[in-house]
Amino acid sequence: MTPEVRGATLVELAAGVAAKKWKSRDLVEAYLDRIAKLDGKLGCFLLVNGEGARRAADAIDKKVAAGEMVGPLAGVPVGLKDIYVTRGIETTAGSKILKGFIPPYESTASGRLAAAGAISLGKLNMDEFAMGSSNENSAFHPVHNPWDLERVPGGSSGGSAAAVAASLCAGTLGTDTGGSIRQPASLCGIVGVKPTYGRVSRYGVIAFASSLDHPGPFGRTVEDAAALLEVIAGHDPMDSTSIPQLAGQYRKASKAGLAGMRVGVPAEYFQAGMDPEIEAAVRAALDELGRAGATLVPVSLPHTQYAIATYYLICTAEASSNLARYDGVRYGHRTAEANSLEELYAKTRGEGFGKEPKRRIILGTYVLRAGYYEAYYGKALRVRRLIANDFAAAFSQCDALVTPTSPTPAFKIGERAADPLQMYLADIYTVAPPLAGVPALSQCCGFTKSGLPIGLQTIGPALGEEAVFRLAGAYEARTQWHKRLPQDPS
């Protein structure tokens, strides 16, 4: 039999494959059908690898039939943000400068997914080099929010979030640098997790801002996201910033309940002037957590107001450095004609990069110029330390923090495209956790009157993913928001 994959959870699909209730191949066909039918309207995929997915699914089905051991995600169709390097499959990071780049190596995270039996359906759309909060900065095409096709899915992992919301994949991977998993999860009404810095290897994840880049999963449910994280987390000798400790038992934590947990409510995340619908939904969620047995504790993160400025100093500096390698010499786009080395660089980079990467390269180059290191980057690092200290202090009083994820629900495509500063403020609630390196999760906690999802952010201490999953799992168990599905676009 083939189950209805629309609205299906990753864990139930995996269990069905393992129990021989259905075949992986049938799941793959069902998702490929949906992609063929719907993705023209949504724009989630940059590359659909139907043939590869079918081949991998058949291999899994053969193993299951033969009674061989298969991995925990065996046979489940998933998708990868196109920032994960995939061996033999074009990887662009949403940029023209990498158009046609076929990597000879595989990212650790996508390799671990494959080793666990997951089947990759293809590569998902994103803001170019993960720079953006709306997916409008994709060099190829925008992604449309499944809840309202005129609106953005958030970004930069917009394709990954929309693909899960629209049931084009059972689960996906994204990356989060200043909110690029949690904000689109919020705008698409699904679960997105940014784990602790170093919890998931960055090897083979195309760098935007190295000290801030966090690979992580999207799932329909908290348990789905936990199941994906369990597979991709863990030490990787190929990433020197990878954490040596073993990964936690996140699925178990997602079902453990929140008895005895102290939930911090940071005052700075509930300021006057916030969107009333969002405030109401988040406050209602806090009440629900209270009813579930959590103790609510008011806390303060006093340096919150500096987070955006700090974030944009650090991420542009690192981006200007990380993007220096795209010079047209070894791979990717190269300008058709250049009469000097300088012209080769200028034309290749001028043609290959979109507006937002150019903006950030210029900002970052300015930030790092000789004589100004202390004034900008050095100072940003010190403020970053203060922000991390804020979190450490807060976590001495509570087990996790709960805040809104995004200051607004999904906005209209084009609405903010002309105003980068306005766009940067979309990250106001999400930039601090990556600066501190602490884990955070977004899940749906309600809908606006117009039917757009509202996100709830849970933040844990470093390596405190289990606390985050306990809280989020318990909230999800008491609510029905995650069960609501967007209509398939017609």
Next chain:
Amino acid sequence: MSRDKYEAVIGLEVHVQLATRTKIFSISSASFGAEPNAHTDPVCLGLPGALPVLNGAAVDAAVRLGLAVGSHIRPRCRFSRKHYFYPDLPKGFQISQYDEPLCEGGVVTFRLDGEVRQIRLTRIHMEDDAGKNIHDNSGVSFVDYNRAGVPLCEIVSEPDIRSANEAAEYVRAIRTLVRYLGISDGNMEEGSLRCDANVSIRPVGATKLGTKAELKNINSFKNVRDAIEHEIARQTVLVDRGDKVVQETRLWDPDRGISASMRSKEQAHDYRYFPEPDLPPVVVDEAWLERARKALPELPEARHMRYLGMGLSAQDASVLVAERQIGDYFDAALAAAPNHPKKIANWLINEVLGRVEDPRKLMDSNIPVPPAALAELVDLVEKDTLSGKLGKDVFGRMWQEKRHASEIVAAESMNLVSDTSVIEDACKRVVERYPDEVARFRGGNVKLMGFFVGNVMKETGGKANPKIVNEILRKLLS
């Protein structure tokens, strides 16, 4: 000559390629000479998403170098990114060290015209090497990334050097040192040792530094000397003329023997250094330092002092310490024949070194005359079992036939005849054969002694102990 009015002030930046098995941040081989781009991987090619992982062996080599020159080894150092665009630089930045280098301070000691010279170091830091651009005649350029990611130590000196010759000897001392430590081939021709020079001049007696020019592309000892010599002369002409030296980077052209301006101070790169976020700080703890200290060999200067203490001449000592293996060979031979340091040194310098192409192979197992074998030969000669002249012949055969001296001597009955009666018979025969000469000798022509000795040696096939021959002849002729 106006040059006497000025003093040169020179500081060197010496790059040493570390002879680790793999590259500094990835698993490709760091060896020289492969097909272009055979030794590459996603990390050293700067492919997107690839991340550096520090090779501990490279740090260990740098730590040993730092200890050998007495640097302070920072317990915690870090890497920084140094940005510039060039096709041979795959990432658009070099991973180097900036504000927190591994080694600070230190001194390189060597001898210049018999005088001990000490050049202070500012720092030694680690970094990755770039690839190599190759230009063909048709105007097409290629890049070979085999060298990209080979570990480098950059040794930065204080401006303590005062002449081109001293600069060359300083570089040579570094080469000797890194070879002693076994951390580099130190081969300037293959580029495993490279050098940039900062040169300025000032009036003799002045303390303020003049404006410096940086010289690049100095890739042999001869070039070190020539390039700096040329630069001092160039600046002298400028200053004498009343012109100013411009702060700039100049490229040395060894074929034409001149330098040309590469870029001025205004065109200097802004490297936009910032801490490498992909690498955590490097921690070198006391246990690591202790291990490294214990593994240090005897260093050239200490060895030099030890050899002088044995009564060797400064010149011989210099030859013996020039490569670690020469001294090792000497020490091993000396251990087998402890009473003859000077003789062993002579044999080693005159006979052995003349026959090896690369003295660094002296301690290889296939060396025709290993140290103990040389010691045996020296012993035979010194015990008068073998004459010095025959000794040289025997050595030649040892080298060719890879046989021991005692073996050759026994087989060819080359032993010096020390049997007095045999020698006496030979002497008598000679004295009887040349009565005229005997008469002249007795008449005062003592120079004829050589004539008689030579004939006795002929009589005995060169095997008579010359000491005894002399004694007996003197008796017979008196």
